[in-house]
Amino acid sequence: MENILVLTHADESGSALSKSSLEAITAGKELAARLSATLIIGVVAKDAAAAAQALASTGARVLAVSGEAFALARYASDAAATEALCRAANATIVLAPGTSRFTRVAAGVAHRLGGFIDTHITALGGKETVEATRWFYRQRVEAVISRDVRPWFLLLDAGTHAAFAGESQPIQIEQVTVSLTAMRTTVSGFRAPAQDAQTIRPDAKMLFVAGAGWTKKQPDGQVHVTEAGELILGFLRATGASLGSSKSLVDQGGEGNSVLPFLTHLNQIGQTGSTPRHQKGLSTCCHGEEPHVVGWRFIGDRRAISLDPNCGWTRGKADVVYVADAFPVIAKLNALLEAKKA
Amino acid sequence: MANALHIVVCAGIVPDPLQTLEPVTGPAGPGLKNEMVLPAVLDPWAACALYEAAALAAKNPGSSQNPSRVWLVSLGPKAKLQQVMMTVAQKVPFELVPIDGPIGGFPDAHSTAAILSETIAALPGLDRAKLLLFGGWESATRGAGVTLQLVGERLSITDQFQGVDQIEVRDDGSFEVLERVEGGKHQVSVCSGAPAVLGWATGNLAEPRNNPQVGMNNMRTIMPALAKANAVKLEANGLSYVSVSLPKQQRETRVVKDMTPDQIAAELVEWIGAE
Numbered sequence: 118m119e120n121i122l123v124l125t126h127a128d129e130s131g132s133a134l135s136k137s138s139l140e141a142i143t144a145g146k147e148l149a150a151r152l153s154a155t156l157i158i159g160v161v162a163k164d165a166a167a168a169a170q171a172l173a174s175t176g177a178r179v180l181a182v183s184g185e186a187f188a189l190a191r192y193a194s195d196a197a198a199t200e201a202l203c204r205a206a207n208a209t210i211v212l213a214p215g216t217s218r219f220t221r222v223a224a225g226v227a228h229r230l231g232g233f234i235d236t237h238i239t240a241l242g243g244k245e246t247v248e249a250t251r252w253f254y255r256q257r258v259e260a261v262i263s264r265d266v267r268p269w270f271l272l273l274d275a276g277t278h279a280a281f282a283g284e285s286q287p288i289q290i291e292q293v294t295v296s297l298t299a300m301r302t303t304v305s306g307f308r309a310p311a312q313d314a315q316t317i318r319p320d321a322k323m324l325f326v327a328g329a330g331w332t333k334k335q336p337d338g339q340v341h342v343t344e345a346g347e348l349i350l351g352f353l354r355a356t357g358a359s360l361g362s363s364k365s366l367v368d369q370g371g372e373g374n375s376v377l378p379f380l381t382h383l384n385q386i387g388q389t390g391s392t393p394r395h396q397k398g399l400s401t402c403c404h405g406e407e408p409h410v411v412g413w414r415f416i417g418d419r420r421a422i423s424l425d426p427n428c429g430w431t432r433g434k435a436d437v438v439y440v441a442d443a444f445p446v447i448a449k450l451n452a453l454l455e456a457k458k459a
Numbered sequence: 460m461a462n463a464l465h466i467v468v469c470a471g472i473v474p475d476p477l478q479t480l481e482p483v484t485g486p487a488g489p490g491l492k493n494e495m496v497l498p499a500v501l502d503p504w505a506a507c508a509l510y511e512a513a514a515l516a517a518k519n520p521g522s523s524q525n526p527s528r529v530w531l532v533s534l535g536p537k538a539k540l541q542q543v544m545m546t547v548a549q550k551v552p553f554e555l556v557p558i559d560g561p562i563g564g565f566p567d568a569h570s571t572a573a574i575l576s577e578t579i580a581a582l583p584g585l586d587r588a589k590l591l592l593f594g595g596w597e598s599a600t601r602g603a604g605v606t607l608q609l610v611g612e613r614l615s616i617t618d619q620f621q622g623v624d625q626i627e628v629r630d631d632g633s634f635e636v637l638e639r640v641e642g643g644k645h646q647v648s649v650c651s652g653a654p655a656v657l658g659w660a661t662g663n664l665a666e667p668r669n670n671p672q673v674g675m676n677n678m679r680t681i682m683p684a685l686a687k688a689n690a691v692k693l694e695a696n697g698l699s700y701v702s703v704s705l706p707k708q709q710r711e712t713r714v715v716k717d718m719t720p721d722q723i724a725a726e727l728v729e730w731i732g733a734e
Binding site (some may be wrong): 236401 | 476489504566567576599602607612613617622625637650660696697701711723
């Protein structure tokens, strides 16, 4: 019989589980029920007792590693913590959210335990075995895989399962002791744009994709980068959308061209960027394959504004393509959205 | 600055992103149709790692007796490696360590990591105490983001960073690293020094321009290295493929050519507001 361990960690507050962790709990419960397997939950947090309260209604055995050393993500301490949890649970299958914290350490821990790992899992299926779905070649090829070796670590992509929601109440947890050697790495904090300048919003319903066309010469023969920036930021303010960008637009900064000052590589979607999950996506001035094929793979409802009626990359990828100049469209759109708000 | 760095960059080769990919299943498992004739490039994130490595080595040259060095360890079919190196060699100085093996994203990452770590451990002249192991945080083929981590574990390196966009080496050998985390933020860490693993995201450097002089210098060592490349086979490690397919979803795109900006904006407002 399989022993399924779901690894979880706290969110930024340190006393509640991250949303991705709760999604992994749902996946673990479903898999354990299907395989008639034992479900164990492992928690890594500064205050694991508080974080684990959300797990009271799972009925699962809860193991925890707690303490100041586990407040922030760091390879050496997180690897030691998750290794200890896996050993204490005697896990044959380990599910974990594909957060930056666990993707940093899970492969290393799998190796320490003589196990194997697969990541970016989007679905778990199979009848008596475990079959995991994941993408290859940057979301271009989809495969279903299986492994007959254990322990098998599976890292789940965010947004692929509903977050577990149970009544929060005190719960009995088993503390697992981890002895750490002297740490060579110190986490000193985070760097982020100011709150009102943050354009990456993973929880937004909409993704707005800005392509290189925003910084090209317009019909009057001039570039209008400042105006483009104001229009894009105006749209983001009005809708709360997250901002994605094509590689070509971000790269212009490194080549000394006029750029939108609020764009960084973190905004980039596609081959060397992210593949975010949002309900809707609106692409503008974007004529490349990567944002439409790779970056949009997990966008539900997709529309594009493009001057090129024959743009092959939007055909078959977007639901609606408006053949138009994005400058006047977004200007009017922002005005309408502001009026609607008022 | 006297800090000599020994930077090993792990980078695979991948089909050019603009190629159409079609999966096929053969006796050896899944692969891509006409994989060996598809134009290939250096894996994009790993290429960022190589450019960052070269820039870091240039900034921290070490001394004439003890210079900084950059190795590029790459596993792939020898002929494809040679083809890709004709371009990559013109970008930045490095010493190629080729491994003649299979191409593609379907072989198991654990097997790849085992071969890479054995190769790195046997590199002549490598001082493991100075080792910075670089690579892309994910490949454009398997995209698992685990190979570099596994190589690090196999080399007993327990300071690892993924999604790196910046490293700043200090005079005392310690360094500050910026790693991507959720929500468009960077986590800032300070490590007391090498050895460490850094899986790079895009970094901050633009792709270097081709430099024929650098290309000629690199090719002097690349061609002999390719001639001596060891051939390897990769184990499956219990990994099996139930199915491999292209996504079936093809959207019926409505192309709107005859609406004014006002009309488009009005339609978009409704669409944005609709739940």
